[in-house]
Every structure is written in structure tokens, then in C-alpha cells.
Amino acid sequence: MTAVDLRSLVRDIPDFPKPGIGFKDITPLLADADALSEAVRLLADRARPLQVDCVVAAEARGFLLGPALALELGAGFVLARKPGKLPYETVSAEYLLEYGAGRLELHTDALASGKRMLVHDDLLATGGTAATLCTLVEQLGGEVVGCGFLIELAFLNGRERLAPREVHALLSYES
Numbered sequence: 001m002t003a004v005d006l007r008s009l010v011r012d013i014p015d016f017p018k019p020g021i022g023f024k025d026i027t028p029l030l031a032d033a034d035a036l037s038e039a040v041r042l043l044a045d046r047a048r049p050l051q052v053d054c055v056v057a058a059e060a061r062g063f064l065l066g067p068a069l070a071l072e073l074g075a076g077f078v079l080a081r082k083p084g085k086l087p088y089e090t091v092s093a094e095y096l097l098e099y100g101a102g103r104l105e106l107h108t109d110a111l112a113s114g115k116r117m118l119v120h121d122d123l124l125a126t127g128g129t130a131a132t133l134c135t136l137v138e139q140l141g142g143e144v145v146g147c148g149f150l151i152e153l154a155f156l157n158g159r160e161r162l163a164p165r166e167v168h169a170l171l172s173y174e175s
Contacts, residue, residue, distance in 0.1 A: 006042075007171050009035050010151065024151050024173070026122060030064060039170065040065060043120075043148055044072035046168045050145040052118040054078050054111055056137055058104055058129050059085070061122040065150060069120055078111055080104045080133055091139055095132035104129070106136045113141030124149040124169055127158030134165065 009029035016023040029035045043065065056078040057066030063079070070077040083092060083103050090105035111117065119133045124147070134144045147162050152169035159167050 095128040127161030
């Protein structure tokens with residue numbers, strides 16, 4: 001299975017979650033065992049040279065591939081959640097999305113200082129969520145060694161917001 005085959009399993013949903021937004025629905029890809037396995041393997045292949053200690057991902061869709069990616073890399077997994085969802089002491093940061101704003105939190109003891117962290121999400125759009133994850137990781141003393149995504153909406157220039165960090169995506173959409 002190739003990236004082209006994976007792309008065929010990403011469904012476009014117009015005007016979701018609001019008018020003007022083109023949503024990339026990955027549920028058909030997730031439902032296909034071969035595609036899911038291949039996506040995780042390809043994401044891990046791109047991240048393996050980074051020698052990550054942990055993968056950090058935000059709810060909800062970052063949680064779909066993040067733990068599997070961490071397992072494939074022999075790394076730990078760190079949860080970034082919306083406010084009030086984590087039971088221990090947290091640090092938090094706010095971010096803007098193309099259709100709103102949000103806030104993410106990490107446990108204050110989620111990672112040890114100096115840990116090599118891969119920021120993961122299913123989709124890179126404007127880069128707000130990933131940049132917030134980078135900020136939180138660095139606030140706790142971690143080193144962001146890369147950012148990996150299943151899908152990149154290249155026309156939204158999210159990569160620029162994450163520079164100079166290494167960014168990779170399996171599937172890129174130019175429009």
C-alpha cells in the first residue's frame with residue numbers, strides 16, 4: 001500500500017464543521033486494517049531517525065494514531081487534553097484554529113527535562129495546535145525533535161508556523 005492508496009481512503013466533507021471548511025475524514029482509512037497499519041508504519045519510518053523518547057498528541061484525532069505510532073517507535077505517549085480533562089496538575093496554552101480557538105493542557109510531570117519529543121497530529125492546517133504542543137513540551141523542558149502528521153493542508157502554510165522544526169506529513173493537499 002502506498003501514500004496514493006492511503007489518499008484514496010481520505011474522504012472530503014464540504015462545509016464541516018462550518019460553512020467554508022473542507023474536512024478531511026480519515027475514518028475510512030482507520031477502518032481498513034491494511035491502510036491503518038501502513039499509515040502507522042510510514043509515519044514511524046519518517047520519525048525513526050529522530051530517535052524520539054515520546055510522542056505527544058492532542059485530543060481527539062491526534063489520539064487515533066499517536067499511541068500506535070509511539071508503540072511502533074518504541075517510545076512513550078503523552079496526552080494533551082482540553083481543560084479539565086486531566087486529573088493531575090497541568091500546564092496549559094491557548095491556540096487558534098481556522099474556525100475557532102482552544103486550549104490544551106499537559107500534566108506537569110508528563111515528560112522529563114531533555115526528553116526527545118515528536119509532536120503528532122492527524123492533520124496540519126494552520127499549525128496552531130502543533131505549535132501549542134511544541135510550546136507546552138518546551139515549557140516542561142522537553143526537546144521537540146520533529147512534528148509528524150498524516151495529512152498536511154499545505155495551502156494553509158502551517159509548516160511556517162512550526163519552523164525551524166522538522167515537519168513531515170504522509171499526505172499533502174495543495175488546495
